Amino acid sequence: MNSQRQSPLYRSRLLQPGADRSPDTHPLTWRLRDDGQVVGLKEYESKEGYRAVSQVLNGHDPGAVIAAMKEANVRGRGGAGFSAGLKWSLTLQGDDIPRGYIVCNADEMEPGTFKDRLLMEQQPHLLIEGMILAAFANNARYGYIFLRGEYVESARVLTAALAEAREAGWLGPDIAGSSFDFDIALHTGAGRYICGEETALLNSLEGHRANPRAKPPFPGQSGAWGKPTVVNNVETLCNVPAVMLRGAEWYQGLSGDRTDDGGTKLYGASGLVNRPGLWELPIGTTGRELLELAGGLREGRKLKAWLPGGASTGFLLPEHLDLPLDFDTVGKEGSRLGTGLITVVTEDQSMVALMRNLEEFFARESCGWCTPCRDGLPWTVKLLLALERGEGEAGDVELLDKLAADCGPGLTFCAHAPGAAMPLQTALRHFRREFEQGVRYPRGKAHADPIPAGGV
Numbered sequence: 001m002n003s004q005r006q007s008p009l010y011r012s013r014l015l016q017p018g019a020d021r022s023p024d025t026h027p028l029t030w031r032l033r034d035d036g037q038v039v040g041l042k043e044y045e046s047k048e049g050y051r052a053v054s055q056v057l058n059g060h061d062p063g064a065v066i067a068a069m070k071e072a073n074v075r076g077r078g079g080a081g082f083s084a085g086l087k088w089s090l091t092l093q094g095d096d097i098p099r100g101y102i103v104c105n106a107d108e109m110e111p112g113t114f115k116d117r118l119l120m121e122q123q124p125h126l127l128i129e130g131m132i133l134a135a136f137a138n139n140a141r142y143g144y145i146f147l148r149g150e151y152v153e154s155a156r157v158l159t160a161a162l163a164e165a166r167e168a169g170w171l172g173p174d175i176a177g178s179s180f181d182f183d184i185a186l187h188t189g190a191g192r193y194i195c196g197e198e199t200a201l202l203n204s205l206e207g208h209r210a211n212p213r214a215k216p217p218f219p220g221q222s223g224a225w226g227k228p229t230v231v232n233n234v235e236t237l238c239n240v241p242a243v244m245l246r247g248a249e250w251y252q253g254l255s256g257d258r259t260d261d262g263g264t265k266l267y268g269a270s271g272l273v274n275r276p277g278l279w280e281l282p283i284g285t286t287g288r289e290l291l292e293l294a295g296g297l298r299e300g301r302k303l304k305a306w307l308p309g310g311a312s313t314g315f316l317l318p319e320h321l322d323l324p325l326d327f328d329t330v331g332k333e334g335s336r337l338g339t340g341l342i343t344v345v346t347e348d349q350s351m352v353a354l355m356r357n358l359e360e361f362f363a364r365e366s367c368g369w370c371t372p373c374r375d376g377l378p379w380t381v382k383l384l385l386a387l388e389r390g391e392g393e394a395g396d397v398e399l400l401d402k403l404a405a406d407c408g409p410g411l412t413f414c415a416h417a418p419g420a421a422m423p424l425q426t427a428l429r430h431f432r433r434e435f436e437q438g439v440r441y442p443r444g445k446a447h448a449d450p451i452p453a454g455g456v
């Protein structure tokens with residue numbers, strides 16, 4: 001048994017053993033075993049596994065799959081929430097168009113996020129089945145799973161599952177007796193956050209430096225090696241088999257009257273909670289419900305703020321705990337649902353130190369292509385460090401406002417910089433006094449050289 005699997009910390013992140021999960025209510029997790037071991041091919045097949053592939057490849061046309069995905073309103077679980085069905089309907093297809101690729105984005109480097117890992121390590125065949133269905137809908141010939149390099153256990157499990165699926169005829173020529181052929185390769189990345197941005201991912205996959213590409217053309221028109229390519233998140237793809245087996249209406253209904261978004265979501269909680277973990281819940285579940293599932297805050301702590309879905313989302317406050325966590329509602333509050341794994345910040349934690357930590361991450365992970373991101377983020381770190389030490393100078397907080405605004409949407413080549421700006425802007429808005437308290441010197445007296453040579 002793998003040592004990672006035996007670690008109590010790792011086990012605490014699994015879904016709660018014995019929880020009441022059924023195929024009717026938990027499309028992503030009902031097959032998971034309480035002992036945390038991998039659901040292998042035989043067990044997966046005995047639990048409706050690959051049934052959707054058999055039915056769809058032998059009885060449907062690709063347009064029907066796309067229509068079902070649109071009707072179910074499956075929104076991308078990689079963070080942006082773009083409709084998967086709509087994305088698929090824009091992929092170039094036709095007799096004179098070469099067959100392209102399905103790329104599964106398994107880079108999962110967003111701080112505070114560990115949901116795709118659960119799916120890959122314990123239920124790899126669900127992802128493979130979702131990719132086959134996506135390939136059929138988009139006329140793709142090959143698939144790639146672009147996996148975060150540090151996910152060694154995921155790589156081991158996926159490699160074994162791909163071999164099992166190939167051996168059983170679920171991958172390769174004439175899948176399930178149909179005339180459809182498709183195969184998947186696993187590609188492990190070298191561990192950079194920017195490789196999760198879909199076009200940087202494609203450059204990396206092709207063996208180039210992971211700089212984002214200009215859009216348009218979008219990957220659906222010209223993606224990997226210039227062919228039509230669909231990039232979807234692990235969790236998004238894992239939803240496809242259930243949509244095809246049980247129907248779009250059923251999927252839509254899973255969220256009840258909480259929200260217009262359909263289905264369930266792998267939500268999670270981390271930070272100073274009693275029981276960090278993951279739960280498959282109806283989309284539109286509230287932050288308060290998540291906190292309850294996580295056993296509340298650790299003793300004596302009081303909630304100060306929370307990130308709804310990873311480090312690149314904006315801070316929400318305790319007053320937002322009863323909002324449904326769906327893409328549009330969270331967006332209206334000036335944040336993003338992101339990956340849906342909340343991170344709590346308690347009253348005793350310094351917002352300045354926390355922001356310095358996050359911006360160090362974003363500065364380090366910048367690909368260096370655009371000035372506000374390449375130079376602005378290290379500058380932000382320098383200012384935050386000074387404020388954290390109580391050695392800031394007058395004007396530093398206003399300078400942070402400006403640097404964050406310069407990283408806003410549309411001002412840089414990709415969404416990395418806006419993702420770095422959002423937590424900073426919301427922290428400055430809600431907790432400005434904490435930043436101002438770090439000012440000690442008059443302007444020009446503390447740090448004359450604002451841009452650190454060589455970055456941070």
Ligand SMILES: Cc1cc2nc3c(=O)[nH]c(=O)nc-3n(C[C@H](O)[C@H](O)[C@H](O)COP(=O)(O)O)c2cc1C
Nearest residue numbers: 076077078105107108196197198232233236415416
């Ligand atoms: C800096 C950056 C990092 C990203 N990292 C990931 C990631 O690790 N996994 C992921 O699925 N999407 C990530 N995304 C979003 C992808 O660009 C893309 O929107 C997503 O893979 C599309 O899949 P979906 O529509 O199924 O969500 C990232 C975006 C940015 C800007």
Ligand code: SF4
Nearest residue numbers: 367369370373414416
């Ligand atoms: S915003 Fe940052 S990560 Fe994105 S392309 Fe520009 S420099 Fe690179």
